[in-house]
Amino acid sequence: MAVSQNRKTFTMENDSKRFWAWPEELHRRGILGINQRNVDFILEHNPRGFYPRVDNKLKTKEICQEHGIQVPETYFVMTEHSQCPRFLEMIGNRTEFVVKPATGAAGRGIVVVAGRLGNNFFSTSGRLIEWTDLRHHLSTILSGLYSLGGQLDQIIVERRIVSHPMLKSIAVEGTPDIRVILYRGVPAMAMIRLPTRASGGRANLHQGAVAAAIELNTGRTFGGVCRDRAITLHPDTQHPIAGVELPFWHEVLEGSMKLSDALEMGYVGIDFVIDADTGPVVLEANARPGLAIQLAHRQGIVPRLKYIDSLTDLQRSGEHRWDVIESIATKSNDFWRV
Amino acid sequence: MSARVLSQLVALGFILLGLIAFSMRYYSRTEARIALQDSLWRLTYDIGFDLGDPETEVTVSLPTSTSAAEVEVEELSYTNLRGEIRETPLSKNRELVVNTNIAGPFNVKAEFDIRLRPRHSWDEQNTFETLSASGRTRFLRSDETIVTTAPNVQEVVQTISRDDLTDGERIQRLFDFCSQELKPGLASDGYDNVATALANHRATSLGRARALVTLCRADKIPARLVVGFELRQAENPRPHVWVEAFHGNLWVPFDPTYGYARHMPDNFIPIRRDGEVIVRSATAKDLTQKYSIMRLAPPEKVLQAEMRRPSQVFDLTRLPVEMHQVMSLMLLLPLGALITAIFRNIIGIRTLGTFAPALLAMSFIYAAWGTGLVILISVLMAGYVGRSLLDPLHLLMVPRSSIVLTIIILFVVFGVSVIDYMAPASGVRAVLLPLVILTILIERFFVTSEEDGATFAVQLVVGTFVVAAFCYLILSWEEIGQILLIYPELHFFTIAAFIWIGRYSGYRLVELWRFRDMVK
Numbered sequence: 001m002a003v004s005q006n007r008k009t010f011t012m013e014n015d016s017k018r019f020w021a022w023p024e025e026l027h028r029r030g031i032l033g034i035n036q037r038n039v040d041f042i043l044e045h046n047p048r049g050f051y052p053r054v055d056n057k058l059k060t061k062e063i064c065q066e067h068g069i070q071v072p073e074t075y076f077v078m079t080e081h082s083q084c085p086r087f088l089e090m091i092g093n094r095t096e097f098v099v100k101p102a103t104g105a106a107g108r109g110i111v112v113v114a115g116r117l118g119n120n121f122f123s124t125s126g127r128l129i130e131w132t133d134l135r136h137h138l139s140t141i142l143s144g145l146y147s148l149g150g151q152l153d154q155i156i157v158e159r160r161i162v163s164h165p166m167l168k169s170i171a172v173e174g175t176p177d178i179r180v181i182l183y184r185g186v187p188a189m190a191m192i193r194l195p196t197r198a199s200g201g202r203a204n205l206h207q208g209a210v211a212a213a214i215e216l217n218t219g220r221t222f223g224g225v226c227r228d229r230a231i232t233l234h235p236d237t238q239h240p241i242a243g244v245e246l247p248f249w250h251e252v253l254e255g256s257m258k259l260s261d262a263l264e265m266g267y268v269g270i271d272f273v274i275d276a277d278t279g280p281v282v283l284e285a286n287a288r289p290g291l292a293i294q295l296a297h298r299q300g301i302v303p304r305l306k307y308i309d310s311l312t313d314l315q316r317s318g319e320h321r322w323d324v325i326e327s328i329a330t331k332s333n334d335f336w337r338v
Numbered sequence: 339m340s341a342r343v344l345s346q347l348v349a350l351g352f353i354l355l356g357l358i359a360f361s362m363r364y365y366s367r368t369e370a371r372i373a374l375q376d377s378l379w380r381l382t383y384d385i386g387f388d389l390g391d392p393e394t395e396v397t398v399s400l401p402t403s404t405s406a407a408e409v410e411v412e413e414l415s416y417t418n419l420r421g422e423i424r425e426t427p428l429s430k431n432r433e434l435v436v437n438t439n440i441a442g443p444f445n446v447k448a449e450f451d452i453r454l455r456p457r458h459s460w461d462e463q464n465t466f467e468t469l470s471a472s473g474r475t476r477f478l479r480s481d482e483t484i485v486t487t488a489p490n491v492q493e494v495v496q497t498i499s500r501d502d503l504t505d506g507e508r509i510q511r512l513f514d515f516c517s518q519e520l521k522p523g524l525a526s527d528g529y530d531n532v533a534t535a536l537a538n539h540r541a542t543s544l545g546r547a548r549a550l551v552t553l554c555r556a557d558k559i560p561a562r563l564v565v566g567f568e569l570r571q572a573e574n575p576r577p578h579v580w581v582e583a584f585h586g587n588l589w590v591p592f593d594p595t596y597g598y599a600r601h602m603p604d605n606f607i608p609i610r611r612d613g614e615v616i617v618r619s620a621t622a623k624d625l626t627q628k629y630s631i632m633r634l635a636p637p638e639k640v641l642q643a644e645m646r647r648p649s650q651v652f653d654l655t656r657l658p659v660e661m662h663q664v665m666s667l668m669l670l671l672p673l674g675a676l677i678t679a680i681f682r683n684i685i686g687i688r689t690l691g692t693f694a695p696a697l698l699a700m701s702f703i704y705a706a707w708g709t710g711l712v713i714l715i716s717v718l719m720a721g722y723v724g725r726s727l728l729d730p731l732h733l734l735m736v737p738r739s740s741i742v743l744t745i746i747i748l749f750v751v752f753g754v755s756v757i758d759y760m761a762p763a764s765g766v767r768a769v770l771l772p773l774v775i776l777t778i779l780i781e782r783f784f785v786t787s788e789e790d791g792a793t794f795a796v797q798l799v800v801g802t803f804v805v806a807a808f809c810y811l812i813l814s815w816e817e818i819g820q821i822l823l824i825y826p827e828l829h830f831f832t833i834a835a836f837i838w839i840g841r842y843s844g845y846r847l848v849e850l851w852r853f854r855d856m857v858k
Contacts, residue, residue, distance in 0.1 A: 020850040021857040027845075031853050035683060036843040043341070081734075108789045136732030143735035145785060207791055230855045291849075298856060 030300030030336060032291055037267075041305070045184070045266020046287050053263050054285040057156055058102045060263075061282075067262045069255045070281040072098070078155040084138045088119065088131070091157065098161075099138065101146040102154040107204050109146030111137060112160060112174075124201055125173055161281060164274040166247050170194050170212075170221075172236045174201030178214070178246070178272040178280070180256040181289050181301070186311075186321050187253055188304045188328070190214040191296045192221060192246065197236050205292050210234055212241040213297040217329035219249025225295040248279045255280055257321060303336040304328055342841060349837040356830030363652075363825055373640040376453055378410075379569045380632045383448040387622040392439040396619040399565075399610035400432040401450055406604035407569070411451035419444055428473055429562070429611040443624070451634065454569060454605055466587045469560060477560035477584060483532070483548050483614070484563075486556040490536045495556045508557055509583050509592070516541075516550040516594040544614060546594040547579040560584035564591070565616060566608040572631045578606070579614050654823050666819030667700060672832050673818070674699055674809040679839045681805045686846030689802040690782050697772045698802070699809030707810070713753050714776075720749040721780040735781075743777040 026033070032041075053059050064071045075097060076090050083090075091097060095116040101109040111129065115122035119131040138155055140146075147153040163175045170176065174195035181189045191211045195201045198208030205211055210231065213223035221244045224231045234241050246252070256270045259282060269289025272280045294301050307328065308316065315324055339347075387396055400423070403409045414421070419436040426433060436446060469477070480486040498511045523529030523540030532552045535541035541549055547563055554561035561583040568578055580593035580602065589611075591602045598606075609616050617627055635641075650656055654665055674696025681687045681695075689695050702710045724745040728738055750773065779802070787795035812818065822828060845853075 018854045018857065021854045023845050023850065025857040026850065026853055029856055031845075031849075031856055033843070033845040033849045034686070035846060039841060039843040106790075132732065139732075139734055145735055204790075206794060228852050228855075295853065295855065300856070 026300070028337070030302035030304075031294055032301045032305075034291060036302075037288075037291065041183070041267040042288060046268070047264070050264055051287055054265065054268065054287045055105075056102050057100065057104075057284050058154060060285050061156075063262050064259060064282050067258050069259050069262075070275075070278055072161055072275075072281050072283070073159040075157045075159065077102075078138065078142070078157070081139055081142055084135055084142070087135065087138060096160040098156075098158050099134070099141075100156050100158070101141040102156055104141075104146035104153075106206070107202050109137075109141050110202075114160065161273045161283075162276045164247050164276050166244075167192075167194075167274065170234055170237070170239055170241055170244055172196055172201075172234070174199075174203060175273050177203045177283060178252055178274070179269050179289065179293065180252065180272070181267075181269045181293060182256055182260040183305050183308050184266050184316050185257060185260050186308045186316050186324050186328075187216055187256055188308060189293050189297060189301055190216060190252075191293045194234065194241065196226070196234070205290065210241060211292060211296040212244075213293070213299075214246065214249075215329050216253070216325045219246040219252070220244065221246070223296045223298050225292055228292065228295060230295065230298060246274070248274055252280045253325065255282060259285060299333075299336065307331075345837050345841045349834040352830045352834040352837070356827055356834070359827035359830065360825055363827065367824075370640065370643055372455070373636060376455055376636070377569075378634040378636070379452045379454065380634055381450045381452060381567065381569070382630045382632075383446065383616075384626075384628040384630075385446045385448075385617050386443065386624070386626040387446075387617075387619065388443045388624040389438060389622055390441050391621050392441065393437070394619060394621045395435055395437045396444075396446070396617065396622050398434045398436070398446055398448070399613070399616045400434055400448070401452065401566075401607055401609050402430070402432050404607065406455055407607045408453045408455065409450050410453050411449070413449045414446070415448070416444070416446045419446070426612075428476060431610050431612070433610075452569065452607065467584075467589065468587065469584055474560055474584075477562055477612075478555050478558065480555070483530075484552045484555065485532060486552055488533045488536075488552075490533060491552055491556050494536055495553055498553075499557045505559060505585050509554065509559060509585060509590075510599070512550060512553045512557065513592045513594060513599055516546045516553070517597050520546055520549065520594075543595040544579050547581050547614070550581045550583075550592060550594050554581075554583050562589075562612040563614045564608050564611050565614050566606055566610070567629070567631060568603075569605040569607060569631055571633050575629055575631055577609065577616055577629070580606075582611065654826060662823060666823040667703065669822040669826055669829070670703075670813045670819050671696060671700060672829055673812055676832055676835055676839075677809045677812060678805055679836060681801075681808070683839050683842060684846060686848035687801040687805060688798055689805050690779050690786070690798045691775070691802075694772075694775050694779055695802050695805035696809045696813075697775050698806040699813050701772055702810050703814050707814075709757060713750065713757075716753060717746045717749050717776060718780065721746045721776065722784070725780055725784050739777055739781050742780055743773060746776055746780075747773055 053063060058077065061071045061074065075094065078084070078087070078090075095113075097113050099111045099113070104110065111134070112124050113121045113129065114124045115126075121129040121131070121134060123129060141153055141155050144151050144153045161175060163171065167176045170192075171194045176192055176194045178190060178192050180187050191213050193203035193205060194210045194212070195203050196208055196210055199205075200207060203209050205225075205227075208227055210224060210226045212221040212225075214221055222242045224233075224241045226235055232240060232242060252272050252274075255272065259270055260268055263285060265285075265287055267287075267289075269286040271283040271286065273283055274280050291301075308324070311324060314320060381401065383398065385396075385398060389396075400412070400414075401407075401409055414434060416434075416436050418440065419438050421434055421436045424433050424435055425431065434446070434448075436444075438444070478486075485491065494515065495512075498515055499508045503511070520535060520539055520541040523535065523538070523542055523545065525542045525544070527540075528534045529538070529540050529542045530545045530548070532545065532549045535545040535549050551561045551563055561581060563579055564582050565577045565579050567575060578593075578595070580591060580595070580598070582589040582591050584590075590600050592599050593602065593606075617625060619625065644656075655662075657665060675693060678689070678693065678696050682689070682692075698714070721742050725738075725742050728741060731738075733741070783795050783799060786798060
């Protein structure tokens with residue numbers, strides 16, 4: 001049934017008969033391609049030596065804590081296979097927690113435990129995870145299956161974030177997360193990623209999660225994309241995904257700018273979730289943020305990046321950035337035309 | 339300097355380096371080849387005669403350079419004689435004309451070093467010429483030995499030639515007649531003479547040539563005799579006579595004795611056109627002609643080319659032939675990487691692992707691809723099934739992958755055995771499959787389908803096979819491997835191409851599709 005709904009949404013939104021766009025057309029709309037992202041922004045602005053700051057979530061967490069940015073509370077870290085049998089002892093009687101590899105990418109290897117019966121655990125969707133399965137998963141993570149280079153990994157066991165109730169209406173299962181892309185310390189674009197049934201509760205766009213663009217100054221959602229096609233309704237709930245005003249938006253932007261300054265990366269995506277109790281917490285930072293955010297905005301990111309380039313260092317620093325954010329958000333569409 | 343400018347400079351530097359290295363090797367190879375294939379011949383004349391009358395002249399024809407044969411050294415000696423070199427206007431022969439006022443025996447000696455260049459064999463042997471009206475008359479006229487008006491000449495022409503035939507066909511028929519219909523005859527029986535030859539259907543070599551010229555002229559086709567030498571080791575060679583007919587603005591050679599038509603072998607060098615003797619004199623007595631042809635050795639440095647020296651390390655062809663296959667395979671791998679880079683960065687097709695497609699393709703190159711593909715697919719399936727069965731055992735990664743590796747190795751080994759049993763002569767060679775890479779591929783496929791969904795994993799597999807297929811197409815092109823083995827410096831261009839792809843910041847082809855909704 002979900003499938004038929006999906007199809008309906010797609011046909012409704014994509015009356016376009018086009019099968020491709022000419023490079024010139026994309027260029028005129030300021031679309032950033034993956035090659036240009038790598039060559040002109042990542043290689044140019046992200047010093048290789050700082051990559052561990054974003055690739056290793058333990059390091060990211062440390063940096064966040066040093067700069068007073070909220071992160072999910074770490075229960076403990078596992079580095080040795082010999083620790084695996086002692087996991088139950090270490091986790092105590094907690095019933096909710098998240099197990100994640102320190103250097104995993106795109107949410108790979110993350111297990112969210114939302115319930116527990118003795119030594120049986122349950123995922124957010126209610127799937128049973130037996131202790132032996134979990135133990136195997138732990139050793140798999142340590143072996144480096146999910147790590148970027150395949151080298152030995154560490155496990156972070158941390159508090160499970162319970163999403164802010166305001167986001168429940170647009171998220172089906174799992175936790176929506178907010179991605180802010182910052183260029184030279186200035187937020188350039190932001191989106192919220194909403195898990196769908198197709199994505200299995202993960203906010204992973206590759207697997208069919210939905211993304212909506214966010215107005216930088218107001219935190220209100222607009223646009224929308226699913227599987228690289230423009231949409232306006234959530235494929236599972238048929239709720240409009242535009243027009244939702246996100247809570248704690250100012251804090252999200254503030255945290256993202258602080259973290260971007262601390263990371264010293266020129267082109268970085270920072271992922272937040274909004275916790276029902278504590279507000280925005282940083283999940284991870286990404287030195288190679290994806291391009292689908294442009295589809296969610298129905299707008300290319302290149303003009304915004306160029307605009308940020310054109311500013312003075314003073315305008316790109318400290319509190320002056322709020323003015324820049326305001327001005328990026330309120331510029332008319334014509335301003336962004338190349 | 340910005341990275342962009344620097345990359346362009348480095349890429350251009352590599353192109354330049356490649357061009358320099360390639361042309362240096364190309365020229366040195368060509369030079370060595372020419373030096374070995376060229377042959378140097380020494381032709382000597384030893385001509386003696388007795389001059390009684392002071393007004394007597396003796397004319398000696400000299401060889402001229404052609405497109406295939408170059409006269410490099412020419413030494414003429416004629417003691418007590420006045421000599422002059424002339425060029426005849428119509429046939430462009432070079433001639434030494436000697437005379438003197440003293441009576442007595444004289445001697446003319448000449449020595450020519452002639453270089454034969456086989457590489458010019460595809461050149462036009464003759465250059466285009468126009469034949470003036472007077473020239474035309476000259477080469478149609480009846481001569482002392484070429485009597486076009488003889489009755490049996492006319493008779494033969496009328497039987498062979500018809501008005502509806504083209505000049506080319508008529509020459510061919512006359513040539514066929516002279517080379518095939520006339521049986522060998524002796525000069526002592528008068529078969530040098532055209533009329534006698536035609537009457538009895540017998541001819542000497544000279545008689546055939548004369549007959550062909552006579553018949554051509556009688557049929558209104560300008561023709562002439564050519565005398566020259568076939569360059570081959572000979573103590574006392576006799577000059578050979580053949581024919582040239584004027585056809586299509588060219589003097590086209592025909593040799594009714596040896597049967598060459600329209601093209602003489604490169605080692606036939608003409609000495610005199612429009613004549614049948616090399617030395618002629620109206621009144622000289624006791625004319626003796628002695629010729630010799632000798633092959634000269636190539637220069638020493640050419641023969642010593644394989645002498646051991648450090649620069650030989652740059653010559654991979656010097657390696658034992660058994661190593662050539664492996665070496666050229668290695669040299670092909672960067673091209674596989676180039677194709678992978680093009681597919682990933684310009685087209686945007688994603689694959690399982692960066693170099694897996696190229697390595698897969700390489701393993702197919704020296705195997706029959708049909709059998710190889712069957713083995714590969716069954717190996718992948720066996721590995722995948724094995725991996726699925728292992729999943730519930732919750733093994734650590736390295737031992738788990740090692741089991742998969744062992745399974746696929748057993749599969750390959752027995753697969754080869756089965757194929758050999760079914761078709762013993764098929765010569766299975768697909769065992770070169772990169773088994774460790776396959777193991778990693780299977781593991782990655784398994785994890786990807788778990789983590790990112792089966793659709794995405796299958797997309798990756800399809801991408802891997804597409805890229806591998808393209809790599810195979812290029813890599814299996816044997817000539818490319820050979821060329822790279824000879825000119826490994828061509829990889830400087832490959833590096834330049836990598837630099838350009840590495841700085842390519844345009845859209846990938848799949849992005850034109852991915853972002854199509856943005857241009858509504």
